[in-house]
Amino acid sequence: MLFRLLTSLVFPHYCPSCGHEWFDGVGFICSECWKRLEAFKGYRRIKEHELKERTQIAFVYNEIARLLVLHMKFYGRIDIAEKLGSVLFQQFYPQLSQIKFEAVIPVPLHSVRVRERGFNQSAVMASRLADKLKAPLRDDLLHRTRNTRPQSRLSNQERENNVIGAFAARPPVNRIPGGTVLLVDDVLHTGSTVKGCVKVLEDIGIEDIRIMAAMG
Numbered sequence: 001m002l003f004r005l006l007t008s009l010v011f012p013h014y015c016p017s018c019g020h021e022w023f024d025g026v027g028f029i030c031s032e033c034w035k036r037l038e039a040f041k042g043y044r045r046i047k048e049h050e051l052k053e054r055t056q057i058a059f060v061y062n063e064i065a066r067l068l069v070l071h072m073k074f075y076g077r078i079d080i081a082e083k084l085g086s087v088l089f090q091q092f093y094p095q096l097s098q099i100k101f102e103a104v105i106p107v108p109l110h111s112v113r114v115r116e117r118g119f120n121q122s123a124v125m126a127s128r129l130a131d132k133l134k135a136p137l138r139d140d141l142l143h144r145t146r147n148t149r150p151q152s153r154l155s156n157q158e159r160e161n162n163v164i165g166a167f168a169a170r171p172p173v174n175r176i177p178g179g180t181v182l183l184v185d186d187v188l189h190t191g192s193t194v195k196g197c198v199k200v201l202e203d204i205g206i207e208d209i210r211i212m213a214a215m216g
């Protein structure tokens with residue numbers, strides 16, 4: 001009872017999407033809103049075929065998803081990022097269980113944003129996935145060299161330009177994973193951001209990079 005009271009103070013039991021108190025949801029959203037999260041099927045907006053081939057996305061970025069992201073980013077709801085990490089694992093378990101991952105790597109946020117927000121939601125998801133996959137979390141490999149503008153407000157071409165040169169491998173790069181790695185992002189729109197990360201990871205010698213995002 002005390003534990004429930006304390007957790008409800010930290011993470012109030014109301015749905016970040018509709019605002020109703022929930023008792024029967026999946027742990028971060030009420031069951032009605034959970035039903036309205038749509039499974040992601042189309043990869044049309046991701047431009048490059050090669051990127052599509054290795055990308056898995058759980059949900060369509062609809063209004064429910066947008067509100068979840070808003071609460072993660074701006075209302076400190078780290079619990080949503082944790083739960084999304086678990087949901088990704090459950091949803092893609094058949095495919096994930098076929099692969100031995102040498103590292104789970106989050107798309108990095110700029111250090112200024114991490115300080116403002118308190119956490120990197122992609123890193124929280126990646127950490128949960130790494131735990132479940134029993135693979136090392138390597139949030140030390142990539143970093144953001146520039147505090148780029150939010151991709152969601154930009155056109156496709158602006159998104160491409162916005163992330164050019166925005167990522168780097170954190171020097172010195174030691175213990176570079178040799179096999180397959182999993183790159184994790186919260187929302188994948190056109191793929192420009194993950195493409196920037198993939199390029200840097202390939203440049204340091206990682207060849208097999210799989211991509212996973214909660215929404216797209």
Ligand SMILES: [Zn+2]
Nearest residue numbers: 015018030033
């Ligand atoms: Zn709801």
